[in-house]
Amino acid sequence: MLPIDPTKKISFTRHICDGDLVVVYERHDNMKAIKVCQGSVLQNRFGVFKHSDWIGKPFGSKVFSNKNGFVYLLAPTPELWTLVLSHRTQILYIADISFVIMYLEIVPGCMVLESGTGSGSLTTSLARAVAPTGHVYTFDFHEQRAASAREDFEKTGLSSLVTVGVRDIQGEGFPDEFSGLADSVFLDLPQPWLAIPSAGKMLKPDGVLCSFSPCIEQVQRACDSLRSNFTDIKTFEILLRTYEVREVKMDCSQGDEAKPGSILPRKRPQRAIEKGNEQDKLSSQTVMARPCSEAKGHTGYLTFARLKCLS
Amino acid sequence: MSQNNSQSDSIQNPRVTWEGCSVLLDINDGDRLVFARLSAGSTLKIGNKTYSLQPLIGCPFGSLFQVENGDQGHCLARFVPSIEGNNIQEKGDFESQDEIKDNRALVDNNKAQSLTGEEINAMRSQGATGDEIVEALIANSATFEKKTLFSQEKYRLKKQKKYAPKVLLRRPFARSICEAYFKKYPARIGFLRVDALSLLLSMANVSANSDVLVVDMVGGLLTGAVAERLGGTGYVCSTYLGSTPYSIDIVRIFNLSNEICKRIVRSPLTDLSLSQNGTSEQIHQQGDEINQQGDEINMECLSNNQMSSSVGMEEISPTENDTSDVISETTVSPVNKTGKSTKAGNKAPKQAIDLWKENGFSSLIIAAPELDLWSLLKDLLPLLANSAPFAIYHQYLQPLATCMHNLQLGKMAIGLQISEPWLREYQVLPSRTHPCMQMSAFGGYILSGIKICSSS
Numbered sequence A: 001m002l003p004i005d006p007t008k009k010i011s012f013t014r015h016i017c018d019g020d021l022v023v024v025y026e027r028h029d030n031m032k033a034i035k036v037c038q039g040s041v042l043q044n045r046f047g048v049f050k051h052s053d054w055i056g057k058p059f060g061s062k063v064f065s066n067k068n069g070f071v072y073l074l075a076p077t078p079e080l081w082t083l084v085l086s087h088r089t090q091i092l093y094i095a096d097i098s099f100v101i102m103y104l105e106i107v108p109g110c111m112v113l114e115s116g117t118g119s120g121s122l123t124t125s126l127a128r129a130v131a132p133t134g135h136v137y138t139f140d141f142h143e144q145r146a147a148s149a150r151e152d153f154e155k156t157g158l159s160s161l162v163t164v165g166v167r168d169i170q171g172e173g174f175p176d177e178f179s180g181l182a183d184s185v186f187l188d189l190p191q192p193w194l195a196i197p198s199a200g201k202m203l204k205p206d207g208v209l210c211s212f213s214p215c216i217e218q219v220q221r222a223c224d225s226l227r228s229n230f231t232d233i234k235t236f237e238i239l240l241r242t243y244e245v246r247e248v249k250m251d252c253s254q255g256d257e258a259k260p261g262s263i264l265p266r267k268r269p270q271r272a273i274e275k276g277n278e279q280d281k282l283s284s285q286t287v288m289a290r291p292c293s294e295a296k297g298h299t300g301y302l303t304f305a306r307l308k309c310l311s
Numbered sequence B: 001m002s003q004n005n006s007q008s009d010s011i012q013n014p015r016v017t018w019e020g021c022s023v024l025l026d027i028n029d030g031d032r033l034v035f036a037r038l039s040a041g042s043t044l045k046i047g048n049k050t051y052s053l054q055p056l057i058g059c060p061f062g063s064l065f066q067v068e069n070g071d072q073g074h075c076l077a078r079f080v081p082s083i084e085g086n087n088i089q090e091k092g093d094f095e096s097q098d099e100i101k102d103n104r105a106l107v108d109n110n111k112a113q114s115l116t117g118e119e120i121n122a123m124r125s126q127g128a129t130g131d132e133i134v135e136a137l138i139a140n141s142a143t144f145e146k147k148t149l150f151s152q153e154k155y156r157l158k159k160q161k162k163y164a165p166k167v168l169l170r171r172p173f174a175r176s177i178c179e180a181y182f183k184k185y186p187a188r189i190g191f192l193r194v195d196a197l198s199l200l201l202s203m204a205n206v207s208a209n210s211d212v213l214v215v216d217m218v219g220g221l222l223t224g225a226v227a228e229r230l231g232g233t234g235y236v237c238s239t240y241l242g243s244t245p246y247s248i249d250i251v252r253i254f255n256l257s258n259e260i261c262k263r264i265v266r267s268p269l270t271d272l273s274l275s276q277n278g279t280s281e282q283i284h285q286q287g288d289e290i291n292q293q294g295d296e297i298n299m300e301c302l303s304n305n306q307m308s309s310s311v312g313m314e315e316i317s318p319t320e321n322d323t324s325d326v327i328s329e330t331t332v333s334p335v336n337k338t339g340k341s342t343k344a345g346n347k348a349p350k351q352a353i354d355l356w357k358e359n360g361f362s363s364l365i366i367a368a369p370e371l372d373l374w375s376l377l378k379d380l381l382p383l384l385a386n387s388a389p390f391a392i393y394h395q396y397l398q399p400l401a402t403c404m405h406n407l408q409l410g411k412m413a414i415g416l417q418i419s420e421p422w423l424r425e426y427q428v429l430p431s432r433t434h435p436c437m438q439m440s441a442f443g444g445y446i447l448s449g450i451k452i453c454s455s456s
């Protein structure tokens, strides 16, 4: 997924090979990650797609099924991965993820601790941010989840950047071997205040901690426990509002048969309207945008804090 | 330890300052933000006094300094806070006693303080520390005892800022640089808020070894932020229309190692284009005019700040507040000689350009509020590898809507989305948790998508 190996980098000359991970894009809300395998097929509502047809095509290609249905084959990125990974837990999405990476000041070479691993959605972006020389140590007390996450990082080619450990972080804290070595720590745990003292031990002075919690009571208790060793304590909520775009035909006539504001379907753009068309003179086309009616109203609160610098 | 050496190059992520290093000075809890380059001769003005920044060299980032009256006069000295918090934000143990008090008896007139200005000056000349003056002010305040603990703390903080100012030494990172500019000079960074910047970097999959094409008309903030993520691998290529590159002055504020600076290159769009054609000519002319404008603006801000090309000190202070009588303009540090750093933003080497022509860029980010987006994008998209993600920032919705519509019609990209981030900060205190009263209502719009192979 990451161009850690420059030969795998997307380019005009990089073609899909047997064994590559591709993201099959049907629609923006329907994608799937698939490992390309010479003899395999993908079957969906558009028909049967032979993987062998995909091999040798560039990423970003449109490929067809036996019934002439089509999908696009994309190179995986952490953003796409978040949309296609198998949900074994609640996960973090792009808005929270990108803010966390920025606020934790993660740059290549950093050492980052995380718990819990969950479905590895955030971990994937953490790995991208520390590459090529840094490392993410992520812990979950759920053995099966940790194993699945490990498999996923294998699949996405991140295993050299991520180590998954099985450990009860609320009960035992992070392993002592990381004391004073972490540039940043991220917590997505039900009772983060139990892990905060340990996180403080792991961080370098001035290192940043982030705790993600859906409920304000969790935030309240986390902040209480942060006040002794941390400074610059800040809590945020970040949401995304998305917009839909339409080309709208605005009626300029005053006639009776006017159909004001009729919306042209996006699929059938009326580009070539014959000149001199009477109708055309009386209406104009404008591209307009409005917020989508549905949106996530809440994901969680992000609390950041910086370890006090005492020496 | 090697971290104290002046060569930052060997260390990826230094946490201790060195001579010639760029720092962000946060004075009095964000009241004033100053970017400075540390050298033996550089100074900071607080109130009517000038302090040498020399004591900051070799100190860990995150350390706090306060003004001290030494034998050689005033200087900045390291201040190590106690483990327990020492201000209201960090203290949370007083809510219960507080509930019985209220402020009904409080009359705020100017008679509450019995200590006169002359008396304070006298204390000063006798060598009283700022903290001692604050204590004296509290002792001589007739109303202090009647205030709720909450307002007592507020009063103390206010006096502390005035008489015992604190300077926090911070690392200039994309995060802090963006926040500082957004607070003070949002127009210079095209009103790009830190959450929008972070989304741009994610959406464009900025990662080690990638070759990121940017159009940065936000002063270099974008270029610097991308370079920070590349960590000295890959390239960030900042392209421009016409013949004059856009200013990337803000890049100098980042503490980028030579290794990283080498990976920041610039190239006119004409050099990157796979082929020339008639339509792009026109756009380039449009570009020339804009560049000229841009230059004037840059000159202006350079002379305002009296910044010579190798000095990276910039004052960012908020609008006047009640401490302004004490805290005024800062002096600009003298030119720093040790900053012989590699220049960021050299012309892209020919081999690199050839490679990009052969392979395409890994991703594209545009933050060009002054260019016609669609004609720009039409020229840039062909330079991207297939399946490459792109993210376009704009403070207005309409140009992005038009681009999105045209990309859909032309079947040039998929996964198209216009998003607007919304960021709310919370005050979290015992029994006093609520969203902050003030928030930024707007951080910009982003159009993101993924380039697909042209169907032909």
Ligand SMILES: C[S@@+](CC[C@H](N)C(=O)[O-])C[C@H]1O[C@@H](n2cnc3c(N)ncnc32)[C@H](O)[C@@H]1O
Pocket (backbone or CB within 6 Å): A089, A090, A091, A092, A115, A116, A117, A118, A119, A120, A121, A122, A123, A139, A140, A141, A142, A145, A167, A168, A169, A170, A171, A188, A189, A190
């Ligand atoms: C909501 S999920 C994390 C999701 C993750 N941030 C992501 O983006 O995919 C929380 C995880 O914390 C783990 N967990 C809960 N308590 C734990 C503990 N005491 N120690 C370690 N992991 C724990 C759970 O097993 C679960 O997988």
